[in-house]
Amino acid sequence: MEAVVDEGVCTKWSETLRVYHNTSCELENELQDGHDLGLSEFEVLKILSRSCLKGGGKAKMKELEGEMYLSQSALSRTVTRLEKDGLVTRATCDFDRRANFLMITPAGVDRFEAAEPTYRAVLVRHFA
Amino acid sequence: MEAVVDEGVCTKWSETLRVYHNTSCELENELQDGHDLGLSEFEVLKILSRSCLKGGGKAKMKELEGEMYLSQSALSRTVTRLEKDGLVTRATCDFDRRANFLMITPAGVDRFEAAEPTYRAVLVRHFA
């Protein structure tokens, strides 16, 4: 009885593992090869371009952190890479000078829009 | 129509991502804290202790590689760590001296059996 439950959870886990691994590898490779973006970087651009529609074009680091499965430090470095590539800009918030506002640049929008079909195509291939 | 499909696949992906992330982090932490094992290391022990029941106590690197989501190099190093901890031994195969046979040691069996309930508990918590 218990053994049956255990069977089930193991199967579910290994299935999750399989799907996750295949999908994330493919996303990583295709985004990297086709658009010079890592998956984390793409995710940041994705969130920023969404926020920019409703939120007036900016988002705080903390907000991003809450929406991504990435540690604070990893996010900080991801943003640094994006900034270095000119896809995003950092600006310290006037009201709370501990916080950063992030803005996606026009180049960032272009890159994101170019990459999104690739992203969607991979997801459709794995989940549709 | 297409947009609806896209919605769906994005939702499925983000759900997969969430489950994968939560589960693997928790597995990693609990195995590390409680049993001084990384998740990859635990997986190797798991496969080895299974093979040892039917396969006479050994498995080749290539076989492990096929059953895990880990590159050849990463697997090699994972086994090196396990060997250093005395949980596994490498032995070159007599018939094909390129290949390694891996054997789980008694200490390896102990460690694995101690860790498995932790592992199962996490999976049950996330999937049952």
Added chain:
DNA sequence: GAAACTTACATGCATGCGCATTGGATGTCA
């Protein structure tokens, strides 16, 4: 049976990650 190729595994190297710490800015409370 020698040369070319393939296979198994290890290793150098670069990269991205998380943890812990730091530094600076804000809040709180007496």
Added chain:
DNA sequence: TGACATCCAATGCGCATGCATGTAAGTTTC
């Protein structure tokens, strides 16, 4: 107002990973 806690982000550090390559052993082809 001054001392202390809290918060935000950056950075030092160590580690696991993947890619490319090296080395040794086995296979194929002529």
